[in-house]
Amino acid sequence: MITDNELMLMVKSGDIDRLGLIFERHNKPLYGYFLNLTGKTDISEDLVQNVFMRILKYRTNYRGDGNFNIWIYRIAHNVFVDFIKRKKKLEFSDNLNEWDNVLTDTSHEEESSKNEKINILESALMKLPQKKREILTLSRYKELKYKEISRILGCSESAVKVRIFRAMEELKNIYNELSKN
Amino acid sequence: MDKKKKIKLITEYLFNNTRGTDKRKMREFLLEHGVAEEELSEFEKLARELNAIPEREPGEKMKINFYNNLEEYKNTISEREARMLSFKNIWEELWQPVLVKRLAYAVAIFVFGCLAGYWYTSEMKYKTQVNTMFSEMQDMQKVMMLTLIQQPSPTDRLKAISISNQISNADDKVIDALLNTLNNDPNVNVRLMAVETLYNFADNPKVRIGLIKSITKQESPIVQVTLADVMVLLQEKSSVDELKKLLERNNLNESVESKLKNSIELLI
Structure with missing residues (x-):
């Protein structure tokens, strides 16, 4: 099977259509990544589009000698950071209350009713601060190694482990709190 | 075992895909080194539940938008490349052998004209000066x-x-x-x-x-x-x-x- 790196090198050399295959492979994980961070389906879809537009824009800078996952998630991370900056300018705040109904206001509604525990856990995740939410998302769902996460977020591997533990601790506390109610 | 090392080991244990015997050995090691079983179990449960969260599917709209954007980008690129190509054609046409020859003659005549004009003007000026002096x-x-x-x-x-x-x-x-x-x-x-x-x-x-x-x-x-x-x-x-x-x-x-x-x- 043709690798992501090979596909991206084809895109770089002008075979733009090959990006379609990369999109097919990565759009769902990326969507999940953004959905876990924002809790909004429409925003997550837009952010996925932004990632692929940014890939096209910077395709000539692609070297193809590294891990494609690191590359694409680094772009995704930057897209999200830029999104937060823009939102802050428009008085956007990471207010926990805003996330309370996030998972029930969209297509998640039906699924959340299926499993109450998952529903509570998702709510607990949404109450986590953005950075902790992001590191848990990267470590848990995308099965990225700590070394790869450290390169995506620009920190040490040791710091990644500590941050994951802290995020888990806080998530556990929020989850227990929500479970009591 | 210090707290920092404990944190790292728990994280490794929970999320680094360690399975089977290795995972069991690691659990025993953590319990032997001061990690409470209750705490570890809670983390394990949370990790399992996190793992059980189903992956959300994006709407069909996202895919349609992506391919529309891709098409739009390709058109922009083609227009830009077409512009570059037409510029390239003009450039190449300019260097056609016959045209280069003509251009070379034109440049040579122009240069000769400039030199002759310069020489004539200088000569006239010199003659006028000599005449005036005389x-x-x-x-x-x-x-x-x-x-x-x-x-x-x-x-x-x-x-x-x-x-x-x-x-x-x-x-x-x-x-x-x-x-x-x-x-x-x-x-x-x-x-x-x-x-x-x-x-x-x-x-x-x-x-x-x-x-x-x-x-x-x-x-x-x-x-x-x-x-x-x-x-x-x-x-x-x-x-x-x-x-x-x-x-x-x-x-x-x-x-x-x-x-x-x-x-x-x-x-x-």
Whole structure:
């Protein structure tokens, strides 16, 4: 099977259509990544589009000698950071209350009713601060190694482990709190 | 085991895909090194539940939007490339062998024209400058000649006549001064030199008339003979009457008389 790196090198050399295959492979994980961070389906879809537009824009800078996952998630991370900056300018705040109904206001509604525990856990995740939410998302769902996460977020591997533990601790506390109610 | 190391090991245990025997050994290790079983179990449960969260599917709209965006991007790229291509074509056409040849000729002609123009302008400028300088010099010579010819010293007057030899276009003032010197100067040498100088300006009718009229005014035999020679050289037939008048004088030198007769014969 043709690798992501090979596909991206084809895109770089002008075979733009090959990006379609990369999109097919990565759009769902990326969507999940953004959905876990924002809790909004429409925003997550837009952010996925932004990632692929940014890939096209910077395709000539692609070297193809590294891990494609690191590359694409680094772009995704930057897209999200830029999104937060823009939102802050428009008085956007990471207010926990805003996330309370996030998972029930969209297509998640039906699924959340299926499993109450998952529903509570998702709510607990949404109450986590953005950075902790992001590191848990990267470590848990995308099965990225700590070394790869450290390169995506620009920190040490040791710091990644500590941050994951802290995020888990806080998530556990929020989850227990929500479970009591 | 310090807290930091404990944190790292728990994280490794929970999320680093350790399975089977390794995972069991690691759990035992953590419990042996001060990690509470309850705490670890809670983390394990949370990790399992996190893992159980189903992956959300994006709407079909996202895919449609992506392919629309991709198509739009491709069109933008094609337009840009087309623009680049047309520019490339023009560039390549410009370097067609025939066109290059024509262009080379055009450039060569242009350069030659510029050089010729530059040279011609410089030459004209130079000529104008030389002419101006020459004209100014001639004017100075005339002023000097007219000044010196009035000096009492014969040497100065000879210098004045010598200077007038260098004047290419003698004007009326110079001619009048020379004729006046020829007719009135007390010094024979000065008068002789004036005759020779006036002979140089013989193209001027005024000079010829002046020389003819001067024949009867001269007393010095040598000047008389010189004037007779000049008349022969100029083949000035209208001077015959004047020469005859001089010949009629009583006290005329014999050699002058012979010369005058001879000259009259040559002129008639």
